[in-house]
Amino acid sequence: MIEFVLDGRSKVATYMQLVLQVKQALRVGIAQPGDQLPKVREVARTLAINPNTVLKAYRQLELEGLAEGRPGVGTFLVATLAGDSLPQQAELREELVAWLRRAQAAGLAREDVAALIDTTLRATLDRPVPDDAH
Amino acid sequence: MTEDAHETALETDALGKRYGRAWALRGCALRLPAGRIAALVGPNGAGKSTLLHLAVGLLRPDAGQVRVFGRDPRGDSETLADIGFVAQDTPLYRDFTADELITMGARLNRRWDADLARDRLTGIGIPTRKPVGGLSGGQRAQVALALALAKRPRLLLLDEPAAALDPLARHEFMGALMSAVAESGTTVLLSSHLLADLERVCDYLILLQTAHVQLAGDVDELLAQHRTLTGPRTDRPEAVPGVRSVIRASHTDRQTTLLARTTTTGTVPTDPAWSAHEVSLEDLVLAYLGAADTHRTEVTA
Known part of the structure; x- marks a missing residue:
C-alpha cells in the first residue's frame, strides 16, 4: 500500500501532492489496479492534514478514471499508468546496474558517468534511426 | 467550496464582551458553516479566548448574540451537549487517572461515549490508569481531546491546544484531531499562533485583531x-x-x-x-x- 509523504517546501497544493504520488506509484508499478488506497482517516492522522484534502485528492483520481470509491469499504485503484515496457524494466535495470559497476571499476566518478549517459542519450535517442540499423 | 448549502455551526451578530471599560470583543459578526475546520488567529489579547468562551456559554455577552446551531448556548443544556471545548493548557484534575476522568464524564454528560475515549487513548498508547498529573504535556493534551470527543460534539472548540507541545507531540495531537474529524465530521474552531500547523489543517479562517473580526472566509477563496x-x-x-x-x-x-x-x-x-x-x-x-x-x-x- 502507498504511504504518503508531504514535501513541506513544495508550492504544490497538498491534495495535488497526494494525487501525484499515486500517479508516480502507478507509473513505476508500485501500485496496481485492485490496490486499496489508504483510508482517509489514516492519512489525515499520519500526516495531520484536513480529511477533506485527502477526499479531494481521491475525488480527483476518480475523475481521472484511476480510482473508484466503494461505499463503506474504501477507494481502490482501477487503472494503471505503467506502459507495456514495465515487465522489461527490471531486466534493463539490472543490466544498467552492472554497467554502472563496470564504469565505477574503470575509475569514472559520478559526474563522469552522468555526463557520459547524458551525451550518449542525446546522440542516440535524439537522432533519427539510420536505415541500416537492423 | 463556494456556495454553502450546509447549516451554520456558529453564528455571531454584533457580539461584544467588555471587561471593565475595555472591550475584549466588539461588533463581532461571523458565520461558520458546519463541517469546516476553522482557524481562529490573532495576536494575544485580540479576543480569541473571549470569543471561544462566549461560544461555549462560559461568558455572557455584553452586546449582540451568539448562536450555536441556531441556539443560544447559555443555559441551554441541549446545545451545550453539542459543544466540546478544550481550554488553553488543557486543564484536568491532575490526581485523577484518565479512566476516572472518563467515568466522571459519564455522570456529567447526557451523551457520553466512554468506549470511544478509552479506545482512542489505548490506541495511541496513553496510560489510562496513571494520574494525569504524571503524564507528559502531549499525553495530557491527548486525554483532554479524548474527553472532549467523548461527548460526540457537533462543534469542537480548542483554545491553543498545542501551543506548549514539542513538534512531535503537536503533530500527533493534530493527527489525532484530524482522524477524529474524518470519523465524525465535527465542525472545529481552533485558535492557534502556529500558522504552519494551520495551513494544512484549516479550510476556514477567522482573523481577530484588537477585539474586531478583521478577516473571515473560506481559505481557498x-x-x-x-x-x-x-x-x-x-x-x-x-x-x-x-x-x-x-x-x-x-x-x-x-x-x-x-x-x-x-x-x-x-x-x-x-x-x-x-x-x-x-x-x-x-x-x-x-x-x-x-x-x-x-x-x-x-x-x-
Whole structure:
C-alpha cells in the first residue's frame, strides 16, 4: 500500500501532492489496479492534514478514471499508468546496474558517468534511426 | 467550496464582551458553516479566548448574540451537549487517572461515549490508569481531546491546544484531531499562533485583531482573492489596475510591493510593469496583522 509523504517546501497544493504520488506509484508499478488506497482517516492522522484534502485528492483520481470509491469499504485503484515496457524494466535495470559497476571499476566518478549517459542519450535517442540499423 | 448549502455551526451578530471599560470583543459578526475546520488567529489579547468562551456559554455577552446551531448556548443544556471545548493548557484534575476522568464524564454528560475515549487513548498508547498529573504535556493534551470527543460534539472548540507541545507531540495531537474529524465530521474552531500547523489543517479562517473580526472566509477563496504585487514605486497603490484594496504596502526607492485584495480580473495585472504572485495563508495572515493601524472589518461569508 502507498504511504504518503508531504514535501513541506513544495508550492504544490497538498491534495495535488497526494494525487501525484499515486500517479508516480502507478507509473513505476508500485501500485496496481485492485490496490486499496489508504483510508482517509489514516492519512489525515499520519500526516495531520484536513480529511477533506485527502477526499479531494481521491475525488480527483476518480475523475481521472484511476480510482473508484466503494461505499463503506474504501477507494481502490482501477487503472494503471505503467506502459507495456514495465515487465522489461527490471531486466534493463539490472543490466544498467552492472554497467554502472563496470564504469565505477574503470575509475569514472559520478559526474563522469552522468555526463557520459547524458551525451550518449542525446546522440542516440535524439537522432533519427539510420536505415541500416537492423 | 463556494456556495454553502450546509447549516451554520456558529453564528455571531454584533457580539461584544467588555471587561471593565475595555472591550475584549466588539461588533463581532461571523458565520461558520458546519463541517469546516476553522482557524481562529490573532495576536494575544485580540479576543480569541473571549470569543471561544462566549461560544461555549462560559461568558455572557455584553452586546449582540451568539448562536450555536441556531441556539443560544447559555443555559441551554441541549446545545451545550453539542459543544466540546478544550481550554488553553488543557486543564484536568491532575490526581485523577484518565479512566476516572472518563467515568466522571459519564455522570456529567447526557451523551457520553466512554468506549470511544478509552479506545482512542489505548490506541495511541496513553496510560489510562496513571494520574494525569504524571503524564507528559502531549499525553495530557491527548486525554483532554479524548474527553472532549467523548461527548460526540457537533462543534469542537480548542483554545491553543498545542501551543506548549514539542513538534512531535503537536503533530500527533493534530493527527489525532484530524482522524477524529474524518470519523465524525465535527465542525472545529481552533485558535492557534502556529500558522504552519494551520495551513494544512484549516479550510476556514477567522482573523481577530484588537477585539474586531478583521478577516473571515473560506481559505481557498481568500487565497484566490489576494496577490502579492510588485512594480515601479508608487505613492498611490490603490490606483494600480486590478487592486481592490491594499492590505500592506512597502516601498524601496524604485519599487513598490503590495499585498492586495484584487478585483476578479486583477489576479493577472493589466499593467505589464506589475507582476503578481500567489500568497500563502501565512503571507495573508501576516499582512493583515501588520496592517494593524487600519481598523478595517471585512467579512466574506
